[in-house]
Amino acid sequence: MKALQWRGVNKLAVGEVPDPEIRNRGDIIVKVKQTVTCGSDLHLLGGYIPFMEKGDVLGHEFVGEVVETGADVQRHRIGDRVVVSSFIACGKCWFCSQKEYSLCDNGNTNPAITETLWGQAPGGCFGYSHAMGGNPGSHAEYIRVPFADVGAFTVPDEVTDQRALFASDSASTGWMGADLGGVQPGDVVAVWGAGAVGQMAARAAMLLGADRVMVIDRYDNRLHQVEKHVGAETINYEQTNVALELRDRTGGRGPDVCIEAVGMEAHTPGPQQAYDQVKQQLRLQTDRPSAVREAVHACRKGGSVFVLGVFAGFVDKFPLGALMNKGLTVRGAQMHGQRYIPMLLERMAKGELTTEHLATHVMPLDEAPEGYRIFKEKEDGCVRSVFLP
Amino acid sequence: MRRIPRTVLAGAAVAGGVAAAGFAVRRRASTTGGDPRWHSVTVFRPLDDVGANLPEKLRALEVQLHPAPGDRGTEVRARSAGGEVPDGEVQRVLRESRSLLEVGDVLQPGGPTTTPTPLNKPLRAITRRTRTGGLS
Numbered sequence: 001m002k003a004l005q006w007r008g009v010n011k012l013a014v015g016e017v018p019d020p021e022i023r024n025r026g027d028i029i030v031k032v033k034q035t036v037t038c039g040s041d042l043h044l045l046g047g048y049i050p051f052m053e054k055g056d057v058l059g060h061e062f063v064g065e066v067v068e069t070g071a072d073v074q075r076h077r078i079g080d081r082v083v084v085s086s087f088i089a090c091g092k093c094w095f096c097s098q099k100e101y102s103l104c105d106n107g108n109t110n111p112a113i114t115e116t117l118w119g120q121a122p123g124g125c126f127g128y129s130h131a132m133g134g135n136p137g138s139h140a141e142y143i144r145v146p147f148a149d150v151g152a153f154t155v156p157d158e159v160t161d162q163r164a165l166f167a168s169d170s171a172s173t174g175w176m177g178a179d180l181g182g183v184q185p186g187d188v189v190a191v192w193g194a195g196a197v198g199q200m201a202a203r204a205a206m207l208l209g210a211d212r213v214m215v216i217d218r219y220d221n222r223l224h225q226v227e228k229h230v231g232a233e234t235i236n237y238e239q240t241n242v243a244l245e246l247r248d249r250t251g252g253r254g255p256d257v258c259i260e261a262v263g264m265e266a267h268t269p270g271p272q273q274a275y276d277q278v279k280q281q282l283r284l285q286t287d288r289p290s291a292v293r294e295a296v297h298a299c300r301k302g303g304s305v306f307v308l309g310v311f312a313g314f315v316d317k318f319p320l321g322a323l324m325n326k327g328l329t330v331r332g333a334q335m336h337g338q339r340y341i342p343m344l345l346e347r348m349a350k351g352e353l354t355t356e357h358l359a360t361h362v363m364p365l366d367e368a369p370e371g372y373r374i375f376k377e378k379e380d381g382c383v384r385s386v387f388l389p
Numbered sequence: 390m391r392r393i394p395r396t397v398l399a400g401a402a403v404a405g406g407v408a409a410a411g412f413a414v415r416r417r418a419s420t421t422g423g424d425p426r427w428h429s430v431t432v433f434r435p436l437d438d439v440g441a442n443l444p445e446k447l448r449a450l451e452v453q454l455h456p457a458p459g460d461r462g463t464e465v466r467a468r469s470a471g472g473e474v475p476d477g478e479v480q481r482v483l484r485e486s487r488s489l490l491e492v493g494d495v496l497q498p499g500g501p502t503t504t505p506t507p508l509n510k511p512l513r514a515i516t517r518r519t520r521t522g523g524l525s
Contacts (some may be wrong), residue, residue, distance in 0.1 A: 005502065022499040053512060055503035072494075092491040093431040106488040109498040112523030119524065124496075125465075130516045136499045146496055161410075225505050294405050 003057040003140035020144035025060050025072035028148035030064035034165045035138040037375045037385045039195050040202060040310040043264055044129055049312050049343060051129040059139030060086035060126040061169040065160050075149045082152040085337025086169040090126040091150035102334035122334055133264045139368055141389045153341045158349040166355035167344045173308055173335040174200025177259040177361045178208055181306035185209030190246055190255035192291040194222035196358045196384050197308055198261035202232040206226035216242055223383040229357045238269055243303040254300035262291040263309030279316055286313030286328040297320050307332030358384045365389040392501040425472045430483045432490045433462035434454050444486040477521040
């Protein structure tokens, strides 16, 4: 079958790979109908997460049709239209029992890598390096989905493929940031990053009752989407001082909940950017955390900061003093999709959550390398490139 | 946290048919005077259930079972008493045993789509032996 493969740092190509097959009794095989780029893929593409092998298939956010089921699969039948959580979870371990599915003890076949890096191993993810299990990704004609009764969800008839597609990761990740960040009715929420995840986090905060939600970015087209499709306020950080603006808009308090949806390749104006880039290139720090720093500094006393963006290793100049002295709660997680996808599909069916606008560029899988180039360069107003295998 | 002494644990494990193998190996360890490292995982199943269903590869090791605090299941410690089983292999057996006990199956890696290069040789050496090594 055809698949988009990582061939080296900043090298992608569509090639032939073996068709997936049932390997565990709980597996299904899905014919991929739509699969979408994610900002976190750019960390893999750029070599910032050094656990890729030449030939790895990218992609972790997808919707498709079940074409084969393992002997133990009970919830799905051939022909079902399903959206699948990007993280792979068994549904039986203690972490799954706590609905912290991305921390699953049994979903990662290569736990030694992350256990050594981070002390404990999270679960596995589709198409996201050998540190996350080396599972072939969704930018392919077919994909094997382990633990399908836990991680694959039938899409309601009222929900289009393109809307359901984003329940797979963007919407569930965003919702998690607002939920576990502790958004309460009446809160003021600030979201760093107006990509798909940031937009979904903002929308989730609004649906959870936040009084004001502000999204911070530098791309006008993305901020325009926030205003038009999410209904949140915007701040362009290249045109204003974010810290002062947030103080001003919150009566001097700062946002109650700050959600960082940027990740390890954050951009910021001023000398901080050059400092972080030099240190990252010299491998003196693995990640650029400028958005996290800003969120910690801006957050109100006793507030909450949730890190949704993907980070891999170590950062420099983390404002630990602000965290401690302001009594902040800082939390992060990979996405617990299984916890949120059923609810998100219901909201999508009711029209409370729309995502089609995120798919700014739709193209055949054969054009995926160009789709990633456009996505990476943010050309032509690209928010997400969607591939049709 | 309630800790059950090793002897009591061994007794508890009798119900599951674990103790015979455990005692046998432990005796051998004491005679060799070795002190191989213990490795641990927590299995989200009750102690009696774990003891009664200990996977075969785990039975070949010296095993201790403790109830985990907060209804988190059972803490399983294992080591190769004589040191003949490498630490990485003990870790793999523990992880696979946890999966067998919790899920009834062990997740297999996806089919290979990659090609070897000089740059990815170290990574391939790690991923070729799934669930081996780490800190557990």
